[in-house]
Amino acid sequence: MNYRGSTIAVVEVEIMPIKPVEEQLDNESEGGVRLGKLQLAIMRVLWRNGEATVADVHEDLEAERGLAPTTIATMLVKLERKGAVTHRTEGRRFIYRPLVNEQQVRRSMVDELTSQLFQGDVTALVNHLLSEHSIESRELADLRSLITERERELRAGTAAGARPAAPGEEER
Numbered sequence: 001m002n003y004r005g006s007t008i009a010v011v012e013v014e015i016m017p018i019k020p021v022e023e024q025l026d027n028e029s030e031g032g033v034r035l036g037k038l039q040l041a042i043m044r045v046l047w048r049n050g051e052a053t054v055a056d057v058h059e060d061l062e063a064e065r066g067l068a069p070t071t072i073a074t075m076l077v078k079l080e081r082k083g084a085v086t087h088r089t090e091g092r093r094f095i096y097r098p099l100v101n102e103q104q105v106r107r108s109m110v111d112e113l114t115s116q117l118f119q120g121d122v123t124a125l126v127n128h129l130l131s132e133h134s135i136e137s138r139e140l141a142d143l144r145s146l147i148t149e150r151e152r153e154l155r156a157g158t159a160a161g162a163r164p165a166a167p168g169e170e171e172r
Helices: 021-026 039-049 055-063 069-082 102-118 124-134 138-161
Strands: 085-090 093-098
Touching: 039 055, 039 069, 039 093, 039 102, 039 124, 055 069, 055 093, 069 093, 102 124
Parallel strands: none
Antiparallel strands: 085 093
16 A cells, blocks of 8 residues: 555555464474474574574584574574574573474474375385485394384284274274
């Protein structure tokens, strides 16, 4: 809308409320928390330190990324809008802390990757990882141990009265 006598157009903007992170993570249609490479690097600094200022994050990432502090500040604001971090004010400094943990972000991003690239087929994802990436015999042994442990957990769940769903089977 234009106001009389003004040469500058004024735009009205509707601000959408940010959903709490828990709702984002629980709502599969939303896809959970999605982070870019820089956002993930910033989150790792916060996870490692518990909380940090823009200067702290900049110092931690400067050698690796060579970014300006304003870039870090902008990314922290974006992370806050996503509901991944929050801040408190100490004097003129904002001190950021994570609202999501690494496991939540990893789960969300791997779920999205599996869904988009492999149509939700976990076997196809694992097959891709095994066939397209170099893997050592020790790593294969670790994977066998993980699979054996997961099978034990599923059998224990069945023994307790719960029947694990077959791959691709929907809950009724």
